[in-house]
Structure formats: C-alpha cells, structure tokens
Amino acid sequence: TQTVSQSDAHVTVFEGDSVELRCNYSYGGSIYLSWYIQHHGRGLQFLLKYYSGNPVVQGVNGFEAEFSKSDSSFHLRKASVHWSDSAVYFCAASITGGNNKLTFGQGTVLSVIP
Amino acid sequence: SVLLYQKPNRDICQSGTSLKIQCVADSQVVSMFWYQQFQEQSLMLMATANEGSEATYESGFTKDKFPISRPNLTFSTLTVNNARPGDSSIYFCSSSGTGLYEQYFGPGTRLTVL
Numbered sequence: 001t002q003t004v005s006q007s008d009a010h011v012t013v014f015e016g017d018s019v020e021l022r023c024n025y026s027y028g029g030s031i032y033l034s035w036y037i038q039h040h041g042r043g044l045q046f047l048l049k050y051y052s053g054n055p056v057v058q059g060v061n062g063f064e065a066e067f068s069k070s071d072s073s074f075h076l077r078k079a080s081v082h083w084s085d086s087a088v089y090f091c092a093a094s095i096t097g098g099n100n101k102l103t104f105g106q107g108t109v110l111s112v113i114p
Numbered sequence: 115s116v117l118l119y120q121k122p123n124r125d126i127c128q129s130g131t132s133l134k135i136q137c138v139a140d141s142q143v144v145s146m147f148w149y150q151q152f153q154e155q156s157l158m159l160m161a162t163a164n165e166g167s168e169a170t171y172e173s174g175f176t177k178d179k180f181p182i183s184r185p186n187l188t189f190s191t192l193t194v195n196n197a198r199p200g201d202s203s204i205y206f207c208s209s210s211g212t213g214l215y216e217q218y219f220g221p222g223t224r225l226t227v228l
Contacts, residue, residue, distance in 0.1 A: 034216060043206055043219035044157070046115075090156065100145060100210045102217060104156045 002027035002093045006105035014113045015083050021076040021108045023091030032094045033074040034102075035065055039087045047089075050074060061085070083114045116141055116209050118220035126226045127197050135192045135223045137207030142187035147217070148180075149206040157206065163190050197227040 003026045013019050025031060034049035048059030055067040065076045074091060091105040117140040127133050137146060145164055149157040161182050163169040169182040181193045194201055208219045 036219075043118075043221045044208075044217075046216045046218065049216050099162060100217070101147070101159055101162060102157075103159070106156050 002031060002095055002103050004091050004093045004103050004105040006089075006091055006108050008108050009106070010109045010111065012111040012113065013081055016080050017112075018079050019077065019081050019085075019110065021089050021091075021110065023074045023076065023105055024072050025074065025091075025093050026072060027093065027095060029095060033065075033067060034092045034094070035059065035063070035074075035076050036090045036092060036104075037087045038090065038107075044090065047076070081110075081112045083112045086110055086112045116143055116218040118207055118209060118218060120205075120207060120220040120223050122223060123221065124224040124226070126228065128228055129198055131197055132193055132195045133197060133225070135194070135205055135207075135225075137190045137192070137220055139188045139209055143209040144187070145210060146184060146190040147208045148182060148190075148192050149208065149219075150175075151204045151206065151222070153203070160192075160205075194225065197225070199227045201225060202227045 005024045007022050032051045035047040036044040038044045047063050048057050050057045050067045058064050063078050067074050088107045088109050090107045092102040094102050119138045121136045148160040150160050151157045159172050160175045161169040161171045163182045163184040165184050165187050184190045204222045204224050206219050206222045208217045210217050
C-alpha cells in the first residue's frame with residue numbers, strides 16, 4: 001500500500017516569493033505522482049504528474065515539481081507566487097496497475113499575502 | 115481532459131433519508147471514482163465504478179450505505195442511504211479520461227445532514 005505525506009499543513013509567503021511544498025511517498029514499486037490544487041469551495045484541478053524520465057516536470061501556471069527516488073519525494077515549487085495561488089495543494093500517488101486509483105496526502109494550505 | 119458535472123451542488127437533508135448525487139462526463143470514460151472530503155481534510159476514495167459492473171468499494175465504504183450505479187460511459191450516481199450527520203461532507207466524482215494517472219474532478223456536492 002502506498003502512502004503520501006505532506007508535512008506542512010500551512011505555508012504562508014508574500015506575493016513574488018518562491019515557494020516549495022513538500023511531498024514524500026512510501027511505496028516499493030513503480031509509482032505515479034501528481035499534484036492537484038483546490039481553490040476554496042471548488043473541485044480539484046490537475047497541476048502536473050511524474051512517472052518516468054526527466055525528474056523535473058513542468059505544470060500549469062509556472063509550477064514545477066521534482067521527483068527524487070533517493071528521498072522518496074516529489075516537492076512542488078514555484079519561483080514567484082501570485083495571490084491567486086492561494087489554495088490547498090494535494091500531492092497524490094497511484095501505483096502501476098492500480099486502476100488509476102489515487103491516494104492523497106493531507107494537503108497543504110498555501111496563503112499568499114499580497 | 116474531461117469535464118465533469120455534478121448535481122446537486124449542495125443539499126440539506128434530514129437524518130434517515132436518502133439522497134442521490136449525479137455525475138455526468140462530457141465524453142465517454144472507462145472509470146469513474148467517488149471521493150469523500152470532510153471539511154479542511156483530504157479526499158478519501160470511496161469506490162471505483164466501471165460501466166456494466168458493480169462498483170468496487172474501498173475499506174470503510176459499503177454498497178448498502180453508498181450504492182453506486184454506472185449505467186453508461188458518461189454517467190454515474192452515488193446514493194447516500196440512511197444519511198447521518200457524520201455523512202456531512204463534500205462528495206466528488208472524478209475520471210481519468212484518456213490521460214493515465216491524471217484525474218479530472220467534478221465541482222463537488224456539499225451535503226449537510228441535520
């Protein structure tokens with residue numbers, strides 16, 4: 001069984017700052033990792049995913065994430081945040097042959113101060 | 115990507131009643147998923163629904179309590195039977211469309227059980 005852990009419940013930054021949201025996973029086999037964003041009162045929107053190849057993947061709105069097998073991590077980054085990036089961010093994992101089922105982390109609330 | 119619509123957006127019901135939540139996709143999809151999200155928490159996968167077969171439920175969710183139908187490739191309904199205040203949460207449907215290991219979510223149905 002795979003597990004996903006987001007160690008930071010809340011992150012607060014100023015507009016224009018860079019930010020990194022942390023995600024660690026636990027699973028012994030091939031795993032797909034992804035990030036989703038949930039604005040207040042809305043559904044989840046897919047940001048980016050990783051399965052293989054270049055460990056740095058680009059997503060929408062300037063987000064990128066880097067996979068590290070040695071650290072079992074898939075941290076999300078953005079170089080310069082905007083107030084509209086304020087939302088809850090979920091890291092998720094799916095195992096190969098797992099019928100596309102997602103296991104989510106606890107979520108990180110990102111607050112961007114204008 | 116896939117666009118998913120849910121109806122109703124929100125509902126308030128009395129304890130002991132049943133209610134249905136509908137999910138419609140704008141294109142044919144193989145699998146639909148149902149998630150439950152309590153306030154300020156992560157999403158829990160309830161079940162996976164494929165056309166023409168019984169839904170597969172995750173631990174903690176049962177067919178008797180949350181029957182799911184999947185009559186065709188664009189539609190699914192989730193029923194909450196004998197609703198209790200503890201069922202008050204947001205219910206999301208999702209689907210992976212043609213993209214592997216990325217999912218698209220409906221806007222959610224916020225249920226309040228009195």
